Amino acid sequence: MSRILVLGAGLCGLSTAMLLARDGHDVTVLERDPAEPPPVADAWEEWQRPGVNQFRLPHLMAARWRVEMARELPGVLDDLVSVGGLRANLLALLPAAQRGDWRAGDEIFETVTARRPVLEAVLAKAAAGTAGVTIRRGITVSGLLTEGTRVTGVLAEGGHTLRADLVVDCGGRRSALASWLVAAGARRPVEERADCGFVYYGRHFRSRTGVLPEGRANVLQRHESASILTLPGDNGTWSVALITSGRDRAMRGLRDPARWDAAVATYPLAAHWCDGDPAPGVDVMAGIEDRHRTFVVDGDPVATGVVAVGDAWACTNPSLGRGAAIGLLHAIGLRDVLRDTDAGEHDKLVHGFHDWTMANVEPLYRGTLWFDAHRLAELDADAEGVPYQHGDPRWAFALATFAASLGDPEIARAYQSLTSLLATPDDLRARPGLPEKIMRLGGGAPNYPLPGPSRRELLVAIGD
Ligand SMILES: Cc1cc2nc3c(=O)[nH]c(=O)nc-3n(C[C@H](O)[C@H](O)[C@H](O)COP(=O)(O)OP(=O)(O)OC[C@H]3O[C@@H](n4cnc5c(N)ncnc54)[C@H](O)[C@@H]3O)c2cc1C
Incomplete structure (x- = not known):
């Protein structure tokens, strides 16, 4: 068994550590933020995690995350529920007229979710209690130890060196692994990088009655000039976020809580999600990058002894709520590759994990990127007051699927399985009769089929 850093x-580093340690590896997690996780009940108020920009922004765990956790780390889900984590069926959050009666198999749409600090505190406690895992906080990694192009450990601020058979980078969207590799004399990994152009304006709420708002639409609603997220959370809390294009300057007034409130009040299927006690202020996150790194270039690894998992490998605009599920799948993939390949088989390990990544999680990343590109272009067209012209039959199919899901329970489930990462668009297209039904029911629908404000009405509410 291997020594792994x-x-x-x-989210991903802790899950990776648990999965690898349960296979007998000796795992040390290095985290630059010094604060130990507080008791879970205090995590939202107290835990300072400057290393994670989105720490207090809205999060919802996809049903696929719950499915994989239930299979791999079920104790974490039980722990989460025991501290007030929400067990909710995302299909059941839809209006009865949309989803129809309960059907066998609908339990697949269940998730377990919580505000990010609560979720991470539970994971941190579970990881710290896992035999074979050591977590060292307040250690900032600043470079790599190498022998040729093989990574043999890391350098940490303060002059520490730590050696390992394998280094797993779970340093998140701002990971510096590419520059560390170059500084160590390796070729630069191929990096694709672009500001994905969305801005998040989020607020958290606490229920006055202990009851969560009723679901009247999908958690992500697409509207003219903005999407709106309504995300249930733990302990009678939830969050609401408006997502706009960063180029749409008229939306910047959403930073102001009163204008944000006025804007959300114009969405008939989401306004009631503000009926609770709001946390002060609007949390804003802009400059969110799409970023993807490939460590096998022209058929050869840029280095061995090191792999990247989760956001350190690839990350996108998060409105589809997929990052944690994709990261967990990626961690499981690494664990599985390490079952077949010893960390000492340096080349074979990097190639094996690269191939697994390309076959299993790369398509999820590319699909998310594709959605983002269309959605951003659509928002920019809205801001210019022109219809979005795309000519992409797959986008037309995606829009038709959503529109048809509003009135047909079978398609509501098909759409939910897409957003839950339980099926791909190709899976839907391959189901006999389904694509035809989708196009028949949804093909002629308006671009924004849900009731909501026009751009003009939204701007009036924001007071532009
Ligand atoms: C606004 C926003 C909303 C999101 N909403 C959702 C959602 O609803 N659902 C969902 O599934 N996903 C969501 N995501 C994505 C999700 O947050 C990420 O996919 C997830 O956090 C990735 O986990 P990770 O462990 O790879 O990285 P992170 O959680 O970012 O963790 C990286 C860690 O590495 C540490 N680190 C970095 N550099 C060093 C160093 N040099 N030395 C030591 N430690 C270091 C950091 O301090 C940090 O703790 C959202 C993301 C954003 C930006």
Whole structure:
């Protein structure tokens, strides 16, 4: 069994550490933020995690995350529920007229979710209690130890060196692994990088009655000039976020809580999600990058002894709520590759994990990127007051699927399985009769089929 260093104690680093240690590896997690996780009940108020920009922004765990956790780390889900984590069926959050009666198999749409600090505190406690995992906080990794192009450990601020058979970078969207590799004399990994152009304006709420708002639409609603997220959370809390294009200057007034409130009040299927006690202020996150790194270039690894998992490998605009599920799948993939390949088989390990990544999680990343590109272009067209012209039959199919899901329970489930990462668009297209039904029911629908404000009405509410 191997000595493994995991860089970063975020969602992915902690899950990776547990999965690897349960296979008998000796895992040390290095986290630059010094604060130990407080008791879970205090995590939202107290835990300072400057290493994770989105720490207090809205999060919802996809049903696929719950499915994989239930299979791999079920104790974490039980722990989460025991501290007030929400067990909710995302299909059941839809209006009865949309989803129809309960059907066998609908339990697949269940998730377990919580505000990010609560979720991470539970994971951190579970990881710290896992035999074979050591978590060291307050250690900032600053470079790599190498022998030729093989990574043999890391350098940490303060002059520490730590050696390992394998270094797993879970340093998140701002990971510096590419520059560390170059500084160590390796070729630069191929990096694709672009500001994905969305801005998040989020607020958290606490129920006055202990009851969560009723679901009247999908958690992500697409509207003219903005999407709106309504995300249930733990302990009678939830969050609401408006997502706009960063180029749409008229939306910047959403930073102001009163204008944000006025804007959300114009969405008939979401306004009631503000009926609770709001946390002060609007949390804003802009400059969110799409970023993807490939460590096998022209058929050869840029280095061995190191792999990247989760956001350190690839990250996108998060409105589809997929990052944690994709990261967990990626961690499981690494665990599986390490079952077949010893960390000492340096080349074979990097190639094996690269191939697994390309076959299993790369398509999820590319699909998310594709959605983002269309959605951003659509928002920019809205801001210019022109219809979005795309000519992409797959986008037309995606829009038709959503529109048809509003009135047909079978398609509501098909759409939910897409957003839950339980099926791909190709899976839907391959189901006999389904594509035809989708196009028949949804093909002629308006671009924004849900009731909501026009751009003009939204701007009036924001007071532009
Ligand atoms: C606004 C926003 C909303 C989101 N909403 C959702 C959602 O609803 N659902 C969902 O599934 N996903 C969501 N995501 C994505 C999700 O947050 C990420 O996919 C997830 O956090 C990735 O986990 P990670 O462990 O790879 O990285 P992170 O959680 O970012 O953790 C990286 C860790 O590495 C540490 N680190 C970095 N550099 C070093 C270093 N040099 N030395 C030591 N430690 C280091 C950091 O301090 C940090 O703790 C959202 C993201 C954003 C930006």
